[in-house]
Amino acid sequence: xxxxxxxxxxxxxxxxxxxxxxxxxxxxxxxxxxxxxxxxxxxxxxxxxxxxxxxxxxxxxxxxxxxxxxxxxxxxxxxxxxxxxxxxxxxxxxxxxxxxxxxxxxxxxxxxxxxxxxxxxxxxxxxxxxxxxxxxxxxxxxxxxxxxxxxxxxxxxxxxxxxxxxxxxxxxxxxxxxxxxxxxxxxxxxxxxxxxxxxxxxxxxxxxxxxxxxxxxxxxxxxxxxxxxxxxxxxx
Amino acid sequence: xxxxxxxxxxxxxxxxxxxxxxxxxxxxxxxxxxxxxxxxxxxxxxxxxxxxxxxxxxxxxxxxxxxxxxxxxxxxxxxxxxxxxxxxxxxxxxxxxxxxxxxxxxxxxxxxxxxxxxxxxxxxxxxxxxxxxxxxxxxxxxxxxxxxxxxxxxxxxxxxxxxxxxxxxxxxxxxxxxxxxxxxxxxxxxxxxxxxxxxxxxxxxxxxxxxxxxxxxxxxxxxxxxxxxxxxxxxx
DNA sequence: CCCATAGTTTGCGATAGCGCAAAACGGGCC
DNA sequence: GGCCCGTTTTGCGCTATCGCAAACTATGGG
Numbered sequence: 095x096x097x098x099x100x101x102x103x104x105x106x107x108x109x110x111x112x113x114x115x116x117x118x119x120x121x122x123x124x125x126x127x128x129x130x131x132x133x134x135x136x137x138x139x140x141x142x143x144x145x146x147x148x149x150x151x152x153x154x155x156x157x158x159x160x161x162x163x164x165x166x167x168x169x170x171x172x173x174x175x176x177x178x179x180x181x182x183x184x185x186x187x188x189x190x191x192x193x194x195x196x197x198x199x200x201x202x203x204x205x206x207x208x209x210x211x212x213x214x215x216x217x218x219x220x221x222x223x224x225x226x227x228x229x230x231x232x233x234x235x236x237x238x239x240x241x242x243x244x245x246x247x248x249x250x251x252x253x254x255x256x257x258x259x260x261x262x263x264x265x266x267x268x269x270x271x272x273x274x275x276x277x278x279x280x281x282x283x284x285x286x287x288x289x290x291x292x293x294x295x296x297x298x299x300x301x302x303x304x305x306x307x308x309x310x311x312x313x314x315x316x317x318x319x320x321x322x323x324x325x326x327x328x329x330x
Numbered sequence: 331x332x333x334x335x336x337x338x339x340x341x342x343x344x345x346x347x348x349x350x351x352x353x354x355x356x357x358x359x360x361x362x363x364x365x366x367x368x369x370x371x372x373x374x375x376x377x378x379x380x381x382x383x384x385x386x387x388x389x390x391x392x393x394x395x396x397x398x399x400x401x402x403x404x405x406x407x408x409x410x411x412x413x414x415x416x417x418x419x420x421x422x423x424x425x426x427x428x429x430x431x432x433x434x435x436x437x438x439x440x441x442x443x444x445x446x447x448x449x450x451x452x453x454x455x456x457x458x459x460x461x462x463x464x465x466x467x468x469x470x471x472x473x474x475x476x477x478x479x480x481x482x483x484x485x486x487x488x489x490x491x492x493x494x495x496x497x498x499x500x501x502x503x504x505x506x507x508x509x510x511x512x513x514x515x516x517x518x519x520x521x522x523x524x525x526x527x528x529x530x531x532x533x534x535x536x537x538x539x540x541x542x543x544x545x546x547x548x549x550x551x552x553x554x555x556x557x558x559x560x561x562x563x564x565x566x
Numbered sequence: 567c568c569c570a571t572a573g574t575t576t577g578c579g580a581t582a583g584c585g586c587a588a589a590a591c592g593g594g595c596c
Numbered sequence: 597g598g599c600c601c602g603t604t605t606t607g608c609g610c611t612a613t614c615g616c617a618a619a620c621t622a623t624g625g626g
Contacts, residue, residue, distance in 0.1 A: 165477070182459060189469075227419065240519035283476035284583075287606085291605085305591095306602085306604075520613075521613080521615080523613090524614075526574060529574095530575070541574085
């Protein structure tokens with residue numbers, strides 16, 4: 095059980111207001127682990143034996159239907175928790191988590207949660223805040239899927255990814271982990287073909303520059319406009 | 331400030347494990363109010379000055395886009411909380427709540443929440459459970475919108491409503507509050523026209539019986555089959 | 567009892583986006 | 597340096613579903 099440096103996590107909202115010694119007590123229950131690119135962290139349906147905090151890398155959470163279709167629930171960025179199934183009353187993971195890049199995580203055994211919450215009640219409140227904001231995002235996504243067309247949804251998805259995990263370049267923003275057309279399709283409820291067509295279109299207008307699992311927003315502002323444009327307002 | 335009878339709420343999961351006197355202490359901070367059918371309880375964007383527990387009736391939570399389109403986030407059944415924006419870190423309500431039937435609610439001022447949580451930490455944990463299960467439902471909804479066609483989504487929506495608020499009849503299940511084609515469209519990401527066509531079709535097959543803001547599932551089992559059927563499996 | 571209103575049904579194009587298929591491409595591995 | 601595999605691109609027909617328009621019908625109020 096490796097010692098974890100508190101300085102790595104002290105600034106996270108999850109631990110806001112914790113004293114150094116409390117933090118240490120919490121971290122003592124965790125171990126850290128490294129997951130190489132494309133390795134599975136846990137599988138949908140498996141017993142939720144642990145919950146996680148991402149330190150480095152990027153993790154994709156995806157949900158699969160009985161018939162094998164997938165959607166991407168979200169991408170986890172460093173500093174975020176994931177796999178907190180048990181905190182919300184689930185005995186099994188509702189989704190599959192995969193490292194999309196070499197990643198480092200902290201792992202707490204599920205059994206530690208009730209103990210920690212009892213000792214540090216504010217953990218429950220902060221977790222409530224994070225879960226609440228994920229609920230918000232889900233509602234936004236439902237709203238978009240109900241009212242917008244595919245191009246706008248893709249625009250929104252890319253902007254969110256850029257905000258969450260964008261690397262600022264001299265001219266533009268690059269999404270900082272490998273992501274395929276298929277992934278974007280699964281985030282926006284469409285097919286990889288349609289995503290490919292949309293990106294090709296944008297590329298020819300100089301809005302983006304993209305290739306194999308790689309996307310750079312060259313003109314974020316114009317993409318914002320695209321994302322917000324009312325379908326039947328301006329001409330093509 | 332009317333006295334509220336603890337027996338009305340003691341059995342709710344939210345208050346599981348509370349002693350009678352604790353419960354009384356909590357209820358002392360609440361007042362109750364009655365909202366007539368079709369009246370607004372709070373508006374999207376308004377300051378979240380209170381949170382609510384529905385005692386009788388039914389409440390619709392809906393979200394509106396800047397361009398005026400709406401989706402139904404959920405229907406609230408008796409015993410459920412709603413308007414808990416501030417518990418998840420929001421200063422304004424993210425949706426509009428409307429009583430779809432004459433309704434009675436308990437109302438706590440937002441200011442009471444931090445105090446209550448400090449005094450009764452398990453409130454945060456139970457709220458975490460409810461918010462978590464709503465997150466689950468949202469993900470399910472996103473999955474359905476991404477992978478299923480409209481008819482299946484409508485089937486699922488009606489089955490969920492029937493389970494949550496269905497009144498068992500001699501032969502079938504009636505959804506126990508007024509709900510229009512438009513409402514169902516806004517729950518499933520389609521138009522009232524398409525919903526109407528689908529219900530007409532089902533009606534002629536004897537699966538449902540419906541009219542003005544009224545739906546009875548006459549053959550729930552066949553609807554389950556419809557909901558689960560793989561789009562390109564059986565013949566029409 | 568009749569009218570006004572909100573909800574529902576239905577017809578008829580129009581079309582965004584899917585689904586299939588095939589080709590081009592790019593990277594990494596041996 | 598060449599090959600293999602996963603990813604991306606693109607063409608083309610198809611259809612589920614939308615959007616508009618118009619007729620129809622309960623329901624509650626006066």
